[in-house]
Amino acid sequence: MAVDYLCKMCKGHLKVKTSIILAASKMNSSQRGLVLLDxxxxxxxxxxxxxxxxxxxxxxxxxxxxxxxxLNSGKYKHLVRIIRVEEDGKEYDVYFSDIGGEKCTFKLGEDNIEIAGPDAPRYTKYFDVPEEYRKYL
Ligand SMILES: [Zn+2]
Structure with missing residues (x-):
């Protein structure tokens, strides 16, 4: 499936071939570099x-x-937001953790949410979506 990922601010394309490319810098450190995400x-x-x-x-x-x-969310502590555009042109906010090794992803629709990753329960409190509109990937 051909999906695109955009920066939430400039709407620039963050995906190249099979990766999302972001710049990352470790908090309180001089360590920084580019990261490819799936x-x-x-x-x-x-x-x-x-x-x-x-x-x-x-x-x-x-x-x-x-x-x-x-790209770190100002609203949800420890989550980072980028925009996912699916084949039908629909845009979704996608959140993932800013903490190394934490596995969680949230794809927020208008009135529903798709949730993935074993660390997701740590952050589901942020998203006030009724259980029947939650889909666990
Ligand atoms: Zn940008």
């Missing part, structure tokens, strides 16, 4: 180039490599 919801493969790596339990600031806007 566009498939629930796939937590990240690719970086050594010596830069995403460390378990460390917090990262993600920025758009095009406009340099911060």
């Amino acid at each position: 566009p498939e919801l629930g796939n937590y493969t990240t690719t970086t180039h050594p010596p830069f790596k995403i460390e378990e339990d460390a917090e990262y600031v993600y920025t758009c490599p095009i406009c340099h806007s911060q």
Whole structure:
């Protein structure tokens, strides 16, 4: 399925071939680099180039490599927001954790949410969506 990912600020295309490309910098550290994420919801493969790596339990600031806007959510602590555009042109907010090693993804529709990852329960409190409109991937 051909989906696109856009920066929430500049609407620039973050996906190249089979990866989403973001800039990441470790909080309170000079460590920074580019990270490739898998566009498939629930796939937590990240690719970086050594010596830069995403460390378990460390917090990262993600920025758009095009406009340099911060993508970490101001509304939901520890979540990062990008926009997913599906084949039918519909746009969804997709959130993932800014903490290294945490596996959770939320795809927010108008009145429904798709949830993936074993760490998702930590953040479901943010999303006030009735159980019948929640889909667990
Ligand atoms: Zn941008």
